[in-house]
Amino acid sequence: MTSKATARAHPIQGLVKYHGLRDEADRHPYHDSISVCTAPSNTTTTVEWEPDASEDTYVIDGEPVEGRGAERIDNVVDAIREHAGFDHAVRVESENSFPSNVGFGSSASGFAALAYAACEAAGLELTRPEVSTFARRGSSSAARAVTGAYSDLHTGLNDVDCRSERIETGVGELDGEPFDPESDLRIVTALVPSYKETEAAHREAADSHMFDARRAHVQDQLAEARDALREGAFHRIFETAEHDSLSLAATTMTGPAGWVYWQPETIAVFNAVRELRTESDVPVYFSTDTGASVYVNTTADYVDRVESRIAEVGVDTNVWEVGGPARTVDDALF
Template structure:
């Protein structure tokens, strides 16, 4: 599969009048991490993530055919009811990147209305859910113009487009486990789009929980884009990429058999390796906070004493994702309330779980 296969070349185009499209798309949390890329948004290693359920973005795309044709982008963006001009540069950059694949976007005036199910200041990255929701809206628009487009092709191209807005957005369309990045052991995997994990998944992983502890709700000191770029010429970069590929191979039989101890070992090492790359880049930086480390220590101690299969992972920030199987939910929920919540800003955390992916909310 190469990029030209995603260029819009309809055989029978339907002329559209004013309309709207709505999609709800979830965030995701990577188990094997992606950190380091080449242009245009090509990952240096494959990654796999749990699709979440409760942390999602709902985006409505209102469209009107332009009365006077032009090749410029015409859009307004609203976040939770208020116009957000600060969002325009990122969306305009996204439109420029995808123009070759959806050239019809210059034929319309758009009103983009978006909202998150989680507080905007919660420290949860919304780029994955937001960009995937917008990509799905644009692909639904393409399908209205070209009804012969299949649902499978719509999802695949939406993932392809979403990747060009935010790499991790490629993993937010399906669930419960999605792979992005080519890997020799994962049939159908690609650097250009995410795919639902094609291997056998033990039932224990279909109902996994993720409670997100909001340690720090502020803006990150270093953006993910800057962090990815610092992997260029990083002294440990190639070893890290090899480690991630090997961990993907190791994870596959674990997902099949339900080996929770093996799962914990890989997931926690991946989280710590991600932050090790940050701490050894040039310039170096630390996104974990003292409370992040305190939570990790307490999770380790609780796992040892309770025998629960609880573990942690981290994204590129201070917040801690607490992962655990459904069978341990009662014990872990109590542990989080009584021991971990106090290390969060205003005792805040978000309870979530593995989900099935994006949902159309259009009539």
């Protein structure tokens, strides 16, 4: 047992998103979900098991974590403690390189880095799919951030079934040139700062009259996305992601709280993307998770033009690429 380790993980953009949980404690989703990790955005987390300490301590971006945030961290570290067969206290410090709670998947990278570092520090020799089952207990999306790139979290009622696996992608063709989903994708992020509460949306998901329709429809979305990724088919992959974003929003907006998280800038980005695609024949699609910020998916050849147009909306932009799996790093936070 090494007792201390540092890990880094990338957040995710949901392509076919999960919504709602069968089991809130172990965070078993109702159906599979597919995402792509985004880099260079990342979370770095250092974990040290402290057998002589009397209590756990959690710090994120320099601030102590309490309340529900601490409970979610407890879910992860308690499961790892049980698996490792000890009852040591733990010290956790974490830093994000990008804004959190704005719809850019910070909980995914956060719990992925936590689980990976905690397992490494405990001396557990586990595969990434196995580590993903611990990360899932903090955030279902974190399971996919452990395995990285394009990953699929399978539904299930136990850790053998409900884990993430990497999807192997193929090279397709776009505009007469090869398109590799892992090296050629560019993601223009449109930051729309608007705090969102994802847990509340998941908790009331099944109360929407649209929920059963989404569960039926999402199976076709999953099949389409998997096949398109294996074919390297840009338009099929990201048209599916765009359509799924609208389906997810329809379900959240028709829940008991009538939760609308899009802002005027969000809609303006949607319109700019559709204008580029329909009037200028640019390969570009939008995608959102549960938040007001937008992912704009395009290719390396078109990214400068797309970013320029999105910036005209009046939002802050960045350009991200496909990120890899969670991994250990040397630059410890303490």
